[in-house]
Amino acid sequence: MPSLSRRIDAAQGRVPCDMIFRGVTYLDVFSCAWRTGDVAVADGVVVALDAGLRAEREIQAKGKYLVPGFIDAHVHIESSLLVPENFSSAVLPRGTTTAVADPHEIANVIGVEGVRYFLDAAGRVPLDLRVMLPSCVPATDMETNGAGVLGARDLLPFKEQALGLAEMMNVPGVLHGDAGVHEKLCAFSDRPLDGHAPLLRGRELSAYAACGISSCHESSQLSEAEEKISKGISVWIREGSVAKDLHTLLPLMNLATSTSLGFCTDDRNPLDIAREGHIDWLVREAVRGGVPAEVVYRASSWSVARHYGLDRGRARKGAVAPGWCADLVLLQDAATCSIQDVFRAGRSVAEIPSPSAPAHRFPNTVRAASPSPTDLEGSIGQVHVIGVEEGKIITHHLTLPHDAPGVARLSVLERY
Secondary structure, eight states, X not given: OOOHHHHHHHHTTSXXXXXXXXXXXXXXXXXXXXXXXXXXXXTTEEEEOOTTOOEEEEEEOTTOEEEEOXXXXXXXXXXXXXXXXXXHHHHGGGTEEEEEEOOHHHHHHHTHHHHHHHHHHHTTSSSEEEEEEOSOSSSSTTOOOSSOOOOHHHHGGGGGGSSEEEEEOOHHHHHTTOHHHHHHHHHTTTSOEEEOOTTOOHHHHHHHHHTTOOEESOOOSHHHHHHHHHTTOXXXXXXXXXXXXXXXXXXXXXXXXXXXXXXXXXXXXXXXXXXXXXXXXXXXXXXXXXXXXXXXXXXXXXXXXXXXXXXXXXXXXXXXXXTBBOOEEEEEETTTTEEEEEEETTEEGGGSOOOOOOOOOOOOOOOOOOOOGGGGOOOOSEEEEEEEOTTOOOEEEEEEETTSTTOOOOOOOOOO
């Protein structure tokens, strides 16, 4: 790490800073207010907000807006169909400078080797990629996966490299004393514990939170999200390619709740990232929905950083303030989230070389046999139907005639 003396000297004008945004309107996340002035950067960190300093590079930013880099509070990068290097290249120009990733999907297929691959990738990509260790491999005891069961002993060797324990989706296991589930919660009790508790309410939600689980991205009802916040569980508002909860939960976002709210994509495919955006899309829609821009930008950065402890140390994240990492988004317009440039640790992402993924071959795990025509024949008459809600991943068990309107047949092939 660069010496503290250079930061101190640059902040006091004894030596030139690396970069200054002149006359920019920047977000003070602590008071949730816009302020105008100069923002000085040295060694990848904001060092001053004071006038009269010198810099090697000056950006005339009068009429522009400067906000902290966006943080995706929960994402499965595998669901983007991109390797981490290409995911980084896709989302950094969109203003996402940090992502909290759960490699649950790859761990389901190849186990600890997949976790190790993601942790190694986190050290290679320009994106600040923080890895939460998958807590439920497989997701349920009814699932057949390729990796088998990952227990606490399998995860503990990676603890020091990881941020915490990812979404605990085995809610029945938590509430009814599953020994393996409780062992994981205890092993990571000193780290952030992410939740996955759709529609959980009342005493059961209280018991779930009492285990130390402190976030959930599965809220699909406004009252559900309100109860979670009231019980100390941060709510990550999700807008992925399938699950779309933003507009339902948006009425919850205000100055008071913004410290307990953040944004996540969970599963967002590259076409949606290219056409609409990443976290910038959620920001844009939230402001368009009537939430004050300063509240939205605060929730998209500082609130998530605080939750995960990223607001501590000499490279703190989530604010435009002295001593905080210069992960910054320069906007032409705050209301429309029109991005002019993105900076990662003080460098324009346009100047950061795109990383190439190293050659890495995993063993082929796809062993599905070609189905025969009879395998694809459906039942006739009354059939079991998975009822879906548009924009949700909440499902319902129905029994309907096989040829009822809207009923489509689904074939599931064993791939292991």
